Amino acid sequence: MIPVLHAEWGKLCSLRSPWICLVAAALLVPVTAYTLANDFVYDIDQGRLADGTTRPSLDFLGSSMQFGLAMFIAFTMLTITSEYATGSIRSTLLAEPRRVRVLMAKSVVVSAIAAVTGAVVGLASYELVAFILGDHAAGETSAIAVLARSGVLVGLASILVCGVAALVRSSVGTLATSFGILVGMLAIPEPLGPWLPAQAGADWLSGVGAGRALGVLVAWAAVAWIAGWYALERRDA
Amino acid sequence: MFGPLLVDECEVMIELHHLTKTYAGRPAVDDLTVDIHPGRVTGFLGPNGAGKSTTLRMLLGLCHPTSGDALINGCRYRELVQPLCQVGAHLDGSVMHPGRSARAHLLGLARTHRLGRGRVDEVLERVGLTDVAGRRVGSFSLGMTQRLGIAAALIGDPDIVVLDEPVNGLDTDGVRWIRQLLRGLADEGRTVLVSSHLLAEMQNTADQVVVLGRGRLLADCPTSELVTESSAVLVRSPDREGLARLQAALDGATITRPEPDAILVDGSDAGTIGDLAALLGVRLHLLAPAAGSLEDGYVHLVEGHLDYTAKEAMR
Numbered sequence: 117m118i119p120v121l122h123a124e125w126g127k128l129c130s131l132r133s134p135w136i137c138l139v140a141a142a143l144l145v146p147v148t149a150y151t152l153a154n155d156f157v158y159d160i161d162q163g164r165l166a167d168g169t170t171r172p173s174l175d176f177l178g179s180s181m182q183f184g185l186a187m188f189i190a191f192t193m194l195t196i197t198s199e200y201a202t203g204s205i206r207s208t209l210l211a212e213p214r215r216v217r218v219l220m221a222k223s224v225v226v227s228a229i230a231a232v233t234g235a236v237v238g239l240a241s242y243e244l245v246a247f248i249l250g251d252h253a254a255g256e257t258s259a260i261a262v263l264a265r266s267g268v269l270v271g272l273a274s275i276l277v278c279g280v281a282a283l284v285r286s287s288v289g290t291l292a293t294s295f296g297i298l299v300g301m302l303a304i305p306e307p308l309g310p311w312l313p314a315q316a317g318a319d320w321l322s323g324v325g326a327g328r329a330l331g332v333l334v335a336w337a338a339v340a341w342i343a344g345w346y347a348l349e350r351r352d353a
Numbered sequence: 354m355f356g357p358l359l360v361d362e363c364e365v366m367i368e369l370h371h372l373t374k375t376y377a378g379r380p381a382v383d384d385l386t387v388d389i390h391p392g393r394v395t396g397f398l399g400p401n402g403a404g405k406s407t408t409l410r411m412l413l414g415l416c417h418p419t420s421g422d423a424l425i426n427g428c429r430y431r432e433l434v435q436p437l438c439q440v441g442a443h444l445d446g447s448v449m450h451p452g453r454s455a456r457a458h459l460l461g462l463a464r465t466h467r468l469g470r471g472r473v474d475e476v477l478e479r480v481g482l483t484d485v486a487g488r489r490v491g492s493f494s495l496g497m498t499q500r501l502g503i504a505a506a507l508i509g510d511p512d513i514v515v516l517d518e519p520v521n522g523l524d525t526d527g528v529r530w531i532r533q534l535l536r537g538l539a540d541e542g543r544t545v546l547v548s549s550h551l552l553a554e555m556q557n558t559a560d561q562v563v564v565l566g567r568g569r570l571l572a573d574c575p576t577s578e579l580v581t582e583s584s585a586v587l588v589r590s591p592d593r594e595g596l597a598r599l600q601a602a603l604d605g606a607t608i609t610r611p612e613p614d615a616i617l618v619d620g621s622d623a624g625t626i627g628d629l630a631a632l633l634g635v636r637l638h639l640l641a642p643a644a645g646s647l648e649d650g651y652v653h654l655v656e657g658h659l660d661y662t663a664k665e666a667m668r
Contacts, residue, residue, distance in 0.1 A: 123464035130457035131450065203447035206415055207458070207505065210442055211465040213414045213431040352416030 120212050120221040124195070128225060134194045138229070141187030142237050148180035149241040153248040160252060170254035173245040174262075178321045180241055181234075181266060182299050182314070185273055186291075188234060189298070192226045192274040193290040196281035206353055215348045223278040223341065231271030238266020257323070265321050269333070273298050276313065276337040282344030297336070312336075366391050366513050366544035367412065371421035374407050374568075381407045383568035384421070389546055391512070394539045396559030396576065397548035400655060404568040405548045406445060409517050413442050425513060437466050437509030443502040445517040445548075451491030455482055455501050458490060462508055476504040495522030503534070513544040520554055532558050556580060556647035564654055571654050579650040585619035586626055587643040595635035602629055617643055 128134055153176045159165045199205035212218050242262045246253050276297065281290045301314035309315040310325065316332035319325050367389035374382040382404040389395050399405050410416045412423040414430030425433060425440050433439050449458050459473045477483045480500040485493070490501065499522055506514055516535075520528050535558055539545045549555050555562065555576070562579055564572040572579060585607075590596050596616055600608050606620035618626060623640050630637050 119465050119467050123461050126457070126464055127450075127453070127461040130453045130461070132452060198450060202450045204450045204458075206444055207448045207462060209415060210413060210444075211437055211462045213433065213436055350417075352410070 117217060117221070120217050121224060123211070124221040124225045128195060128229075131194075131198075133198070134191050134226075137187050137191035137194065138233055141184050141191060142233060144187055145180050145184035145237045146241040146244050148183050149176050149245050150248060152176045152179060153245040157248060157250075157252060170252050171249070172254045172257075172322075173242055173249055174257055174322055176245045176249075177238060177242050177262070177266075178318050181238060181269065181321060182302070182317060184237070185270070185298050185317075186295055188230050188270050188273060189277050189291055189294045192230055192277040193281040193287060193294065195222050195226050196278060197285060197287040197290050200285040201287060209353050216345060219278065219282055219341075219345050219348055223275055226278065227271050227274040230274040231267045234270025235263045235267030238270075239263050242266075261323075265323070265326075268330070269317050269320055272333045272337045273313075273317070276340040279337070279340030279342070279344030282348045283340075297340075364391055365389070366426060367515075367546060368424040368427070369408065369412070369421070370424065372408065372411060372418055372423050373420045374404070374411060374416070375419045380568050382411070382418075382565075385565070385568070385570055386421075387563055387570060387573055389544055389563075390561075391544040392539055392542050393560035394535050394545045394547060394558055396555040396562045397546055397565070398550070398552065398555060398562055398651060399565035399571075401550070402567075403565040405565055406517055407568075408565070409442075409444070409515060409546075409548060412515065413440070413444075435466050435509065437462060437511065439509070439511055440513040440515060441506030441509060441511040442515045443499075443506040443517060443519055445521070448502065448505075449490045449498070452489060454487050454489055455493070455504075456486040458501065459504060459508060462505055466509055468508065472508060476507050479507065480504040496524060496527050499523055499527070503531075511543070514538055514546070516545075516547045518549055519547060520549060520551055528554065552648040552651055553646070562647070564651065566655050576647060579654070580645045580647050585617050585643045585645075586621065586623050587615060587617055587639060587641050588626055588630070588637060589615040589639035590630075590635055590637050592636050595630075595633065598633050599626070599630055599635050602633060615639075 156171060156176070160167065160169055199208060208218055209215065239259055239262050242257070277290065277294045280294050280297070284290045284293055297313055298317065299314055301312040302318065304312055304315070310319060310328065311332055313333055313336040316329040319329035320333060365388040369385050369387045372382055372385040373380060385408060397405055407416065408423070411418050412425065412430065422429065430436060430440070456473060456477065459476065460470065463469065463473050474483070477486050480503055482497065482500055482504065485497065490498065493501065499519060503516070503519060506516065520531050523531060535545050535547060539560070547559065559576050562572065562574065562576050563570070564579070588596070588599070591614060593613060600616055603618060603621055603626065606618050608619070609617045611617055623642065627637070627640050
């Protein structure tokens with residue numbers, strides 16, 4: 117398993133496009149968080165909101181993280197969908213014909229990178245929001261909690277995307293499907309909403325019903341990954 | 354790194370056993386049983402859509418047979434340990450990411466087998482791409498891409514080499530280079546299986562030919578056998594009236610007259626024709642086997658098969 121991981125890591129490093137996506141994600145989240153927090157403070161300054169209004173910094177992080185997930189999805193899926201688009205999946209499968217290992221190696225490498233980046237970006241954005249809000253911030257979440265929640269959300273989302281990518285194979289299809297699952301489903305209300313990954317992701321970040329939210333995220337990621345694995349094993353390459 | 358020095362000709366390296374693949378009920382490969390032996394270049398021939406690429410993809414574990422088996426050293430590809438060290442394959446069509454450098458592409462393969470940069474540099478050297486190793490594959494010409502594909506096939510120093518249409522897009526130098534490479538690999542005792550639609554090229558390169566038509570095996574024989582099978586006898590004489598008499602006397606043979614002073618006789622032999630000419634008092638200036646080509650033998654074979662399937666369909 118180590119050689120395949122090493123190979124997948126090297127293959128990722130030798131391309132430019134995934135890193136552009138990752139940098140885009142690292143910029144998009146704090147910029148969005150800044151804009152949202154700034155608007156809130158501006159509304160207070162303009163008197164559109166009562167002077168003493170406060171909101172948790174985490175609220176702004178949740179929205180911006182889910183927006184930034186689009187770029188994390190793009191980063192993750194490229195390792196699989198670009199191989200189908202270019203035919204290089206055939207080279208990959210010749211070198212490692214045990215397909216489960218290929219999908220595992222790809223998933224481990226990109227999910228780990230996405231999770232670490234997500235954690236750092238999450239914390240940075242949180243601190244930025246807290247700084248902008250100043251006295252208007254309600255309550256405080258520990259840095260460790262923000263790191264862990266952001267990292268786990270992006271990591272699990274990344275595993276889900278690996279499954280979807282192996283199932284769908286095309287870039288556009290994967291992006292649309294994954295974004296729909298991870299963000300678009302926010303539109304679905306109670307009682308179904310909390311059982312879907314979009315609402316569960318928001319809950320997990322905000323800490324509301326975190327246990328159930330984590331369970332829901334893990335279950336969706338697992339189901340998507342196993343479906344992708346099944347498709348990869350069965351299909352002709 | 355070394356290949357086997359002693360070759361047991363009876364040894365079977367690639368074994369296709371009742372291999373069948375159907376797409377939506379239509380067979381692409383139909384009950385194909387062939388053994389491929391080491392120490393020779395085996396040409397894999399057939400018209401477009403005959404099932405060559407599908408067969409190779411099944412052999413390499415990229416697609417699943419509907420029934421039957423494709424075995425390498427007695428194992429399915431997916432069961433091979435360190436597959437690149439047993440079989441090296443070059444597939445037709447794109448198998449590389451255009452955004453990656455040639456070296457990075459090879460390194461990605463090498464690392465799965467714990468082979469280092471040294472091995473990558475060796476194969477780059479062997480295919481003559483050392484100077485452009487850092488360039489992106491997307492900027493390569495078709496010929497350079499083919500060479501890189503062959504470098505990838507050789508990376509594990511495999512005893513079996515499978516190449517799908519390797520001479521596509523190569524210039525004359527490239528074609529000669531491939532021919533020498535294949536010969537060299539076979540002489541080292543390796544098993545070389547090459548698919549191609551360029552029959553003249555295969556006639557020069559392949560020792561053995563496996564011919565496929567509509568997914569079925571049409572021939573599995575030494576190249577020379579398929580070439581000579583098509584051979585006719587060319588008879589040249591300044592005596593045109595005599596040639597006509599000779600032609601009339603040769604019943605049972607298929608005779609064509611490519612030019613006024615010559616006839617081409619298929620279905621007889623030089624001895625019979627010479628005796629007959631002497632008997633009839635026809636002066637001959639040339640009595641020689643017409644140069645057979647693999648193309649003739651192949652066309653003959655494929656047409657025969659098509660006739661057969663057409664008749665079968667009419668019943």
